[in-house]
Amino acid sequence: MIKLNIRQKIFITILASLFSLAILLGWIIWDSLTNMMREDLINRGNNIAVHISETSSDYILFDDNYAVHQLITETYELNEDVRYIMVLDSNSAVYEHTFSDSLPKGIISAHSDYNENTSNAKTISSDEGAIQDIIVPIEDSEVGYVRVGMSEKQANQYIFSKMTELLIVTLIVALFATGVAYFISRRITSPIQRLVDVASGISAGDLSLRVKSIKNDEVGELASTFNAMADNLINSNNQIDTLLKQLQEKEKLRSKLILQLLSVQEDERRRISRELHDETSQALTSLMVTMRVLANEAKDEEQQQLLFTSRDIAADILRQIRDLAVDLRPPILDNMGVVSAIKKYIKDFKEKYDVDVSFYTSVTEITDLDENVALAIYRIVQESLNNVIKHTEATRIKVGLILEDNNIKLTVSDNGQGIKEADFMKAQAQNRIGIHGMKERVEVQNGSFTILTNQLGGTKIIVSLPLIQKGRLS
Ligand SMILES: Nc1ncnc2c1ncn2[C@@H]1O[C@H](COP(=O)(O)OP(=O)(O)OP(=O)(O)O)[C@@H](O)[C@H]1O
Ligand SMILES: [Mg+2]
The missing domain is CATH 3.30.450.20 (PAS domain)
Incomplete structure (x- = not known):
């Protein structure tokens, strides 16, 4: 048409x-x-x-x-x-x-019926x-x-x-009427056309445009309403801009706070780990030595047996404290790097839970990696593996760590039953922060965090973090 x-x-x-x-x-x-x-x-x-x-x-x-x-x-x-x-x-x-x-033919008969009425x-x-x-x-x-x-x-x-x-x-x-019609149609439509032009300009982004001097009729009223609307649009835009700025500032502050919180948490863990290692472990070691001396010197066999048992208990506590210290802050993470630390963690994890965990990495080690990035990766591996053990009957876990376009890409997949929406909501209601914490750690580093269901129906966590070298964190 x-x-x-x-x-x-x-x-x-x-x-x-x-x-x-x-x-x-x-x-x-x-x-x-x-x-x-x-x-x-x-x-x-x-x-x-x-x-x-x-x-x-x-x-x-x-x-x-x-x-x-x-x-x-x-x-x-x-x-x-x-x-x-x-x-x-x-x-x-x-x-x-x-x-x-x-006479022409038929003319007589054509009109012969005279009737005065x-x-x-x-x-x-x-x-x-x-x-x-x-x-x-x-x-x-x-x-x-x-x-x-x-x-x-x-x-x-x-x-x-x-x-x-x-x-x-x-x-x-x-x-003449064509001329008049053209003139009338022009007179009627030209103010509307002006309105259309200004409206297109505004929709294209030029909010300063206004419709000028239109007569005092319905179109004029429409034009002034339109102008008022454009003024309101500017006001609303300004308000949105201000709100957006405030929001951005708040978001920046929130990220900063989370980063600070995480670093304080990590410092605290490191301090407790060191304390446990340096103070508690030393004290326990001295206690064990004393117990052994006492046991060796004991005259009574029963007493001696009691002292040996106590020493074994102390040795057990010492082992647990050392494990705890390592768990709080694995020294290997600082000494050798994130890849070695993950390898060690997976090795211990497999032994502890008797589960098949495979680890694939495209690098032997990432040297000079920023401490926060390294910690984020390590903590995410820890949390995801623990989640698998805690929440699923999975028998296989696959961990992958590769470098891709200046990003570190970490994936953790399991063959469990996957995260159920209802369970996830329940965990959130109970202030569980495992997954939330992982996400926050990634987001403060400008990375991305995704949870998917993998082909086997289990969970797949995909994390991508920028490869930041030591001392270059903004
Ligand atoms: N790999 C997984 N497979 C299936 N369900 C999972 C998996 N990981 C997490 N979930 C589900 O998601 C919920 C939230 O996990 P999240 O790690 O946030 O909390 P949590 O492990 O329950 O507690 P927290 O980590 O704080 O000790 C869990 O309660 C669980 O129901
Ligand atoms: Mg958890």
């Missing part, structure tokens, strides 16, 4: 209305003119016929053919519209006529167009009849010339 704009629609509507009006008027004029001309023709025909009827009755009574002939010929010649005149006797036989040759005119069609045939009796039909044929040819020519004039005038008016 053709798409028209408002201007074209108004233009076409005005022109269509004008043309419909012209056609309607033309038809009315043509119709009334035709009727008028026909009536006039019949009247004139009637007058002629009456005149001949009155004049010719005596001639006919005295059988003066010549006088009748003279009368009708003269009348015929004087009136252009008269196509023929016939005088008939009382038996409807032709007495005289004006046809130069014989009905119209005495009848339309006969001929090869020259319609003819109004008027019949008038002579002396109340006792002497005969006069028939006068009035041709519509001239009347039609007159109507045709008048209609041609009307058509020319209509065309001139239509031409």
Whole structure:
């Protein structure tokens, strides 16, 4: 379908209305003119016929053919519209006529039924167009009849010339109307067009645009409402900008706080680990040495056995404390690096839980890795492996660590039953922070954290962290 704009629609509507009006008027004029001309023709025909009827009755009574002939010929010649005149006797036989040759075929029977109660005119069609045939009796039909044929040819020519004039005038008016229609449609649509232009400009981002000086009508009202709307848009935008800035600042602060919290937590863990290793372990070792000396010196066997058992318990506690110290802050992470630390952790984990954990890495070690990034990776491996043991019946775990486009990509997949939405929500309601903590650690380092369901239906954690070298953390 053709798409028209408002201007074209108004233009076409005005022109269509004008043309419909012209056609309607033309038809009315043509119709009334035709009727008028026909009536006039019949009247004139009637007058002629009456005149001949009155004049010719005596001639006919005295059988003066010549006088009748003279009368009708003269009348015929004087009136252009008269196509023929016939005088008939009382038996409807032709007495005289004006046809130069014989009578046209069928003319007598075409109008023979004279009745004083009905119209005495009848339309006969001929090869020259319609003819109004008027019949008038002579002396109340006792002497005969006069028939006068009035041709519509001239009347039609007159109507045709008048209609041609009307058509020319209509065309001139239509031409003028086209100009007026164009002008009116322009006047109506140009303020709307201005509005459209400004609206497109604003939607393209230029909020300073306004619609200028539009008249005090509905479009003017629309324009001022539109301008007010644009002002409001700027205000709202400013408010959104301010809110966004505040939000960004808060987000920055939150990230900073989380980072600080994590670093404080790690410092604390390191301190406790060192304390456990340096102080508690040393004290326990001295205790064990003392116990052994005491046990060796004990006279009573029962007492000695008791001391040996106590020493074994102390040795057990020492082992647990050392494990705890390592768990809190594995020295290997600081000494050798994240890859070695993960390897060691997985080795111990496999022994402890008797589960199949495979580790794939594309590098032997990542040297000079930023401490926070290294810690994040190590803690995520720890938390994910513990989650598998804690929450699933998984028998296989796959850990992968690769370097890709200056990013460290860590994946941990298991063949367990996957994270159930309801369980996850429940854990959140209980303030469990394992997964949340992993996510935060990654996000403060500008990394990405994703949890998926893997092909086996188990869980897959994908972490990507920027490869930041030591001392280059912003
Ligand atoms: N590998 C996994 N397979 C299936 N479900 C898991 C897995 N990891 C986590 N979940 C589910 O997601 C929940 C949230 O885990 P999240 O680590 O946040 O908390 P948690 O392990 O329950 O407690 P927290 O880690 O704080 O000691 C868990 O309670 C568990 O239902
Ligand atoms: Mg957990």
